[in-house]
Amino acid sequence: MNFDLWLFQQINGLAGLCQALDWLGIFLASYLQYVVGAGLLVFWFWRKSQEERIKNLSMAGVALAAVVLSRLVIVEIIRWLWGRPRPFIDQAVNSLIVHESTGSFPSGHAAFFFALAMAVYLSNRRAGQWLFGAAILISLARVYVGVHYPLDILAGAVVGLLAGWLAWRAYQYYQNKKAR
Numbered sequence: 001m002n003f004d005l006w007l008f009q010q011i012n013g014l015a016g017l018c019q020a021l022d023w024l025g026i027f028l029a030s031y032l033q034y035v036v037g038a039g040l041l042v043f044w045f046w047r048k049s050q051e052e053r054i055k056n057l058s059m060a061g062v063a064l065a066a067v068v069l070s071r072l073v074i075v076e077i078i079r080w081l082w083g084r085p086r087p088f089i090d091q092a093v094n095s096l097i098v099h100e101s102t103g104s105f106p107s108g109h110a111a112f113f114f115a116l117a118m119a120v121y122l123s124n125r126r127a128g129q130w131l132f133g134a135a136i137l138i139s140l141a142r143v144y145v146g147v148h149y150p151l152d153i154l155a156g157a158v159v160g161l162l163a164g165w166l167a168w169r170a171y172q173y174y175q176n177k178k179a180r
Contacts, residue, residue, distance in 0.1 A: 021039025110156025
């Protein structure tokens with residue numbers, strides 16, 4: 001048995017043993033993303049000074065570019081080139097949420113939230129740290145509820161980190177060119 005499958009079975013094997021843990025896993029895998037989105041909107045737009053608003057709008061633009069690049073471009077290209085069925089297709093799984101039978105590799109949720117976290121982190125370390133925490137919780141919960149293998153999460157995280165960094169570098173390049 002390979003390590004990815006073994007680790008999946010260890011994490012997903014905990015599902016169904018404790019109702020409170022299952023509730024938490026479902027919340028983190030399916031609903032925390034909405035809490036994060038609402039929190040970001042408040043963070044970005046609930047500022048007093050014009051300078052802070054402009055900085056936050058720039059951060060939001062970079063984050064948007066990063067998540068689009070990671071989730072809608074890179075993840076979809078990889079899935080098109082390398083199809084991997086979700087765990088509930090191939091394995092005996094403790095499935096806690098209903099999910100489409102689309103490709104599993106890499107994780108779109110991990111790519112999205114790690115791209116978001118990286119883009120924000122490069123502009124605001126404290127907010128970025130909170131987002132990295134949320135990205136980790138969401139990603140691990142996706143394994144727990146049975147819709148991703150750990151390697152899907154790792155690959156999605158790498159894609160997201162790269163996309164967040166690229167979006168930030170492109171923004172910095174644009175800012176430097178504009179300043180000249």
